[in-house]
Amino acid sequence: MPALSGSLTGSRTARLALMAGVILALVIFPFFASDYLLDVAFFFGIYVLLGLSLNIVLGEVGLYDLGHAGFYAIGAYTTAVLNTRFGIPVLILLPVSALAAGLFAYLVTSPIIHLRGDYLCIVTIGMGEIVRLALINNPLGLTGGPNGVYGIDSPTLGFLALDSSTGYYVLIWVVVALSILALYRLQRSRIGRAWNCIREDEIAAQATGIDVRAYKLLAFVLGAALAGVAGNLYAVKLMVVSPESFTFWESCLMFSIVLIGGMGSVPGVIIGAAAISLFPEIFRSFASYRLVVFGVVMILMMMFRPGGAWPRRRGGTEAQDLIRRLGRSRG
Amino acid sequence: MKRFLALAGALFLVCALAGFAADNKPPVLIGLQGPITGAWAYEGQMAKQSAEIAAALINQKGGILGGRQVQIIVEDDAGQPQTGALAATKLASQKGLAASVSSYGSSITEPASNIYEKKRIVNIAYGATAVALTERGLKYFFRTCSRDDSQAKFFADYVPKKLGAHRIAIMHDNTAFGKGLAENTRDALKPLMDAGTVQIVYYDAITPGEKDFHVPLTKMRETKPDLWYYTGYYAEAALLVTQAREIGITCPFVGGNAAINAEFVKIAGLQVAKGCYMTNEPLPADLPTPEAQEFLNAYKAKFGDIPSSPWPVYAADAVNIIAYAVDKTGSTDGKVLADYLRDKVNGVPGITGKIGFTDKGDREGVPMFLYVVDDQGNIVISR
């Protein structure tokens, strides 16, 4: 059972209890929530996936990526186009979209992966914008232009149609749970440690023999693939995709999720996603002032908890875990 | 025993009160989904105001279904598809909702209408003109506004001939509406192009939100058009025409129905605006119907001026036709209303003219006119 790092709860039992409580809440939620609440929970799940995907690039490796919406878009449009033109079932398209987004990331970041900090940042912004603008301009009649692609099917698992609000809710949160498990394993693996090493001091990492370029590319590819998964689920839920959902602003929101939650921290990302996706819904009644309040909250968060709502505790548990495991293997 | 009697008495009183309250006629709820915040906030807010005026007028006359008031429930979709989906779900879950007036923007209306369809709730769009919306076989989706292809057809059939133009420049803004209208216009011009009477010398898109169009305009100027059709919105249109005249483009400017309004005239200035044309459904100010007069007077009395764009008025018409259908069928059930709207509503007087819907849910019978800005800055029908 992966241990939850975090400074909010102390003992291991407390953390396990928290996790059990969260899982329990997630399971019983559909039984008394309205469709509206289930849909809100669905989009919350989407933002969790997006936050987790950017977290790989930004949180683990420390690469400034402000164009992540581009990968999200590639995933969504891959699903949309392949489903509407060739009738391929949408659930099969989930790994396909992940693959497409990952491949795209590999192709476009390879030439620029060596750029430092903010130079990388502006290039990612540029790439995100290029994707969006290309989608609007409808090259080869593939993307439907500003209207987007509509008529995407609902997911079916054999004879079980998942197209109710509850169905989508279950689908997204199962995917989120699997992603979290995979990410925790990654964090604890050699890859995760290499990433963190690169984040802390790239030159030292290179000096110790880590292939910095390959690991950075891997981060982008995996991050893009997960964003592609989110894109697929988004397309399936809305049944239509259009370029407006994939703007620079979306990339900024994802960036904020990782920062507000805590870089490299999975529970942090969940909290950050909650803040970003639930906030506008909760504060609908504020109308025009809603966004002003949102901006104020962002500033206050950075002022009082710049490490994030649930920062990743580094060097503590993982180091001890590692030592314990090494000790065991020595046997 | 005494306690039992007291309890029974209290219970009886509660039931009586409840019965009395129920007898007090709950309002008929009509949803209004629109961009109250975000980039299209000015449209959404006007649509909200229009819907509220329409409801107020109905209530002043005694309401519907024997005295029940019409109440508008507003949900903001911020001009974003996913916020729109959430807004639609929220409205659809609203108990007792008769129907929804939704929405502005084809790419927001699309996912929203899918949700309403699943929940079997009639939804009427007031600002979504993409042809594709009514080609999906939906049973609960309608629109009181027209489609891009009818405006395009009007342009192709009437405008080049009237203005004696052979070289046509088409410019759009890559939005769902602007590009849709441009593409439909290009298609509608095909027969003329095949016959050789018309040539499209320029076809490109500017980026909305930007201000400087000198470069594309200079490019357009060099293609020597004798007619220029811009299918985007008034903000860019005003800038485009001003800058075009500055750099020596003299051909007539024709806007689509979102390009010219009082704001356009104000921003471009009278000198530049006069003589500009526009393809449009009848403007509210030109509608001879008594419904239009009544609505515009009420709107002006409360908000100081009439709506500055056509779409909010369609929202008011949508509210009115829903109320009409509820009244006539005596029901707020979605299927009943949908069938009634599709089959039985024909030539019902509305603010924007007679209201009827085709089998696909499109608005029937909205005539088109060529408008022009006259020397006083008024937008009048070009004779």
Add this chain to the structure above:
Amino acid sequence: MRVFLEQLANGLTIGSFYGLIALGYSMVYGVLKLINFAHGDFFTLGSYLGYTMLVLGAGFVTTHLGLWGGLAVVVIVAALCLALVGVVVERVAYRPIYPAGRLPAVVSALGASIILQNLIMIIWGPRYQAYPAALIPNFPIHIGGMNLTGLQILILCVSFALMAILYFVIQKTTWGAAIRATALDRDTASLMGINFNKVIRFIFTLGPALGALTGVMVGMYYRQISFTMGWNYGLKAFTATILGGIGNLPGAMFGGLILGVLEMLGSAYVSTAWKDVFVFLILILVLIFRPNGLFGEKIAEKV
């Protein structure tokens, strides 16, 4: 050729706006490494303040000072107001975040931008506003068959003059040296006696003031303003800064000009619809071959 020159003038006009905004942006960025998302909104606020002054004070100002005097007053007041706003925003939203590092500051800047943009919308309304045409002097000019306007020439002259003055200030004066030194190496600069807080105050008054001035010019030139216009200009400013090279202040100005001309080339000779794709592709190509920007110095990294 004539057309090309005309287009070049167009590109340079846009580019000069980008350059001026980029300069204000680059000062903050170079010294603090802060991506100041709110800079575009300083520009917007300046434009709106100019609008309000012209609309409200039209009669008063022009009768007492004449048309040009009135416009000058508007520009100066807008710049002063924004200088104040800049200092306040820095104090409230940025200063408390500096110890936390770069990335939290980015989020804070994003928050500041959201707040400013929506406050502008709430105060002035979501509809587009227009600078009164009657108060903006303009007339067409035909030079060698090219169609230009008097206002365009004026804006070009004023912008270039401003850029020249700022270039002089940055490269030749002590203040400029202080900013450049702090941008290069903050700690050594303070060891050399440069007061960091003073530098911050300076860049957060000059930067937003420049933004306001550009905002008024943009308002005068295009006559139409909206509360979202800062976002786009802010992004272009960031692009110009990177194109020119981080920490290189004149580089940001030239980056802006180059950006304007690139946009013009893409729009006129490729396709207006794909213009931004063209520009970003060029930017990426430039950075692949010159990873420190066009004018960025190659700074050896400490190991």
